Amino acid sequence: MISPTIENALNDQLTFEFYSSYIYLSMAAYLESIDLTGCAQWMKAQTVEEVAHARKFYGYINERGGRVKLAAIGAPKIDWNSPLEAFEEALAHEREVTRRINAIMDMAVCEKDHATQIFLQWFISEQVEEEASVNAVVQRLKLASQSPGGIFMVDKELGARSINLTVLEESEDDD
């Protein structure tokens, strides 16, 4: 069993992962509206990853005999001033996810909940990757803004990211 405090924190994070997916889908819609379909493709791939993260929490809460409780998700922002601004906000969002995961880890340490600490370890490593990959796009967009046509090259590059639906199956396997 998990304690009610840990159960609530994991449920909050489950909802926050769906919220992340929702924000990135909104960013994808904005990027598509300005014809940056490659940047939009990158964001759409990210939305799938976030749903997979949410499902990992779903699986773990159930596995520990807890109760999954889905909560309301707020409306995301729908417009940005530039692709760079959208990706900078995505980076800030990922940093917030990291802060939240670390806070739940601190709770699990405090409660001597070893299983939750092991479960969260995957997310701690994942967040290093998540921040690094969004930051890499931010840096490329900054460089692109200095050369004519630079944005189109970055857009083409980001469009090569495939949408990996197997992460959803993998997250189910973890249940």
Ligand code: FEO
């Ligand atoms: Fe699930 Fe991108 O953090």
